Amino acid sequence: MTLRRAFRFAVLGAVFLILGFATAIITPLALALVYPPVKSFRFQAIAYIDEPFQLGTETFTGNTWEFDEQRRVGMTSLAVMTMPQTERPNFPLIASPDLSPEIDWFMFRSWLPHRVPETGSNKWIRANLYGWPFRSLWYGTIANTGFPQTPPWTRHGYGAISAARIGISDRFLPSRVLWHGLIANTVVFSVAIGVLTIGLHNYLRWALRRKGLCPHCGYDLSATQGGKPCPECGRPSRQSETIVGTVAADSRRDV
Ligand SMILES: [Zn+2]
Numbered sequence: 624m625t626l627r628r629a630f631r632f633a634v635l636g637a638v639f640l641i642l643g644f645a646t647a648i649i650t651p652l653a654l655a656l657v658y659p660p661v662k663s664f665r666f667q668a669i670a671y672i673d674e675p676f677q678l679g680t681e682t683f684t685g686n687t688w689e690f691d692e693q694r695r696v697g698m699t700s701l702a703v704m705t706m707p708q709t710e711r712p713n714f715p716l717i718a719s720p721d722l723s724p725e726i727d728w729f730m731f732r733s734w735l736p737h738r739v740p741e742t743g744s745n746k747w748i749r750a751n752l753y754g755w756p757f758r759s760l761w762y763g764t765i766a767n768t769g770f771p772q773t774p775p776w777t778r779h780g781y782g783a784i785s786a787a788r789i790g791i792s793d794r795f796l797p798s799r800v801l802w803h804g805l806i807a808n809t810v811v812f813s814v815a816i817g818v819l820t821i822g823l824h825n826y827l828r829w830a831l832r833r834k835g836l837c838p839h840c841g842y843d844l845s846a847t848q849g850g851k852p853c854p855e856c857g858r859p860s861r862q863s864e865t866i867v868g869t870v871a872a873d874s875r876r877d878v
Pocket residue numbers: 837838839840841842853854855856857858
């Protein structure tokens with residue numbers, strides 16, 4: 624009996640977890656369809672690099688690095704630009720920029736797949752991170768020249784799935800995973816779905832009991848003595864208010 628109850632809890636938990644995971648996947652995809660990619664960036668200089676410079680797994684030389692970050696609800700767009708040292712920008716270098724966790728991740732951990740940019744050309748690297756409440760899926764795009772408004776961001780996509788097939792030509796679906804965000808969102812949505820489901824379930828049973836009806840089948844219990852099982856479905860007419868009591872009562876009935 625205890626085993627059966629534990630099994631039912633496990634099944635219930637697994638269902639909530641699967642639903643939470645599905646929601647955590649669907650949310651960033653939906654956000655990517657809703658939001659067009661950010662095209663306009665202001666930027667801050669973070670480094671002028673004279674010596675060969677290790678960034679992630681790549682070595683860069685002879686470039687100036689800028690970055691910018693823009694946020695919307697459920698979306699963070701990051702842009703990093705390299706440019707040749709001969710074209711130092713005329714805005715001040717920020718010695719200790721306020722880097723967010725996303726910037727840290729973007730700059731120093733796992734991405735930046737490109738080799739040293741071609742000499743004499745600017746290169747913009749942009750990452751669009753989607754998800755709510757935490758960013759969980761992303762894609763990257765890269766452009767070789769010019770200012771961020773200008774480049775054809777659609778070229779050199781990293782994990783960017785074009786939505787053109789479903790008729791939205793300027794959107795891309797992210798296919799790269801930010802595991803910490805995906806796991807956190809899965810937990811958040813699983814708990815939310817579980818609380819809502821159990822809450823609704825208990826509310827409906829409470830509402831039926833309050834009307835003098837069987838909480839399981841809706842049979843009118845006004846002629847049934849208190850504490851006796853429902854004459855229609857045979858299940859107990861009185862139960863504790865929680866799903867714990869319901870599961871326990873169901874398992875007793877099944878044995
Ligand atoms: Zn009943």
